[in-house]
Amino acid sequence: GSDDAAARADRRADVPSNRSGTPLLKVTGLQKSFGDHEVLTSIDLSVRQGEVLALIGPSGSGKTTALRCLNGLEQPDAGRVEFDGGPVVDFSPATPRRERDSLRRRSAMVFQQHNLFPHMTVLQNVIEGPVQVQRRPRKEAVAEAVRLLERVGLGGKHEAYPHELSGGQQQRVGIVRALALKPSLLLFDEPTSALDPELVGDVLSVIKELAQEGWTMVLVTHELAFAREVADEVVFMDGGVVVERGHPDRVLRQPREERTRRFVHRLL
Ligand code: ADP
Numbered sequence: 494g495s496d497d498a499a500a501r502a503d504r505r506a507d508v509p510s511n512r513s514g515t516p517l518l519k520v521t522g523l524q525k526s527f528g529d530h531e532v533l534t535s536i537d538l539s540v541r542q543g544e545v546l547a548l549i550g551p552s553g554s555g556k557t558t559a560l561r562c563l564n565g566l567e568q569p570d571a572g573r574v575e576f577d578g579g580p581v582v583d584f585s586p587a588t589p590r591r592e593r594d595s596l597r598r599r600s601a602m603v604f605q606q607h608n609l610f611p612h613m614t615v616l617q618n619v620i621e622g623p624v625q626v627q628r629r630p631r632k633e634a635v636a637e638a639v640r641l642l643e644r645v646g647l648g649g650k651h652e653a654y655p656h657e658l659s660g661g662q663q664q665r666v667g668i669v670r671a672l673a674l675k676p677s678l679l680l681f682d683e684p685t686s687a688l689d690p691e692l693v694g695d696v697l698s699v700i701k702e703l704a705q706e707g708w709t710m711v712l713v714t715h716e717l718a719f720a721r722e723v724a725d726e727v728v729f730m731d732g733g734v735v736v737e738r739g740h741p742d743r744v745l746r747q748p749r750e751e752r753t754r755r756f757v758h759r760l761l
Contacts, residue, residue: 523572547724565597600678601671616651661692
């Protein structure tokens with residue numbers, strides 16, 4: 494009905510937009526080792542405004558590490574990152590902390606485990622970043638949090654503590670906490686892998702809605718059917734390299750590379 498349309502238009506207004514038409518995020522030559530173990534060999538990734546990029550691949554292939562490099566949780570050994578046509582950040586172990594932090598402010602991550610503060614209520618968890626880190630007025634942050642919690646079906650849970658929620662509800666709070674930071678880019682690190690199977694659907698449908706509203710996302714997932722449904726591009730990684738990338742239907746249904754074929758057949 495028209496109410497729905499109005500609500501959708503209203504929510505779309507939340508979605509940050511870039512007008513430049515360049516990729517929102519462009520990463521080239523990303524490298525990362527832990528000790529002698531080279532986890533990312535030389536990865537290129539780019540995602541346009543409003544697109545969803547799904548990173549798939551076997552466990553240990555470097556997907557999470559790549560994601561953590563994108564928002565500055567890991568310090569890459571080498572590579573260049575460009576955000577929304579802004580200054581290129583050239584990574585080396587000597588890259589100043591503040592440059593890494595400038596990337597971190599652009600994106601927000603939803604973790605495998607929700608990482609909520611156990612001693613804080615749902616509402617406190619959601620406003621912590623906006624108020625303490627971003628220094629936004631508390632009243633505004635609360636109003637925003639209330640609205641976002643409502644959206645994901647957690648309107649009645651403001652005063653609950655994380656342990657009083659189901660895993661799926663906790664993860665939806667995790668998503669709201671990321672949205673409350675008003676990032677340009679949402680990063681999801683296997684957001685449903687720690688959930689009981691019956692709770693996965695609710696979380697995936699929230700992510701799908703966000704994708705439909707035009708949020709730009711990089712999503713690490715084992716849910717290949719979901720990747721096919723929401724992603725604009727699928728990147729298959731194995732052993733720290735990008736083996737194959739392309740349209741989800743093409744990569745998942747007609748993989749060109751043997752390694753992709755084996756992986757996809759096992760899971761689809
Ligand atoms: P994926 O997300 O594809 O499962 P990860 O990025 O989590 O892969 O891990 C890639 C490899 O990097 C694994 O072998 C993992 O053990 C290693 N690794 C990840 N983080 C660390 C770390 N902080 N210290 C040492 N090794 C790590």
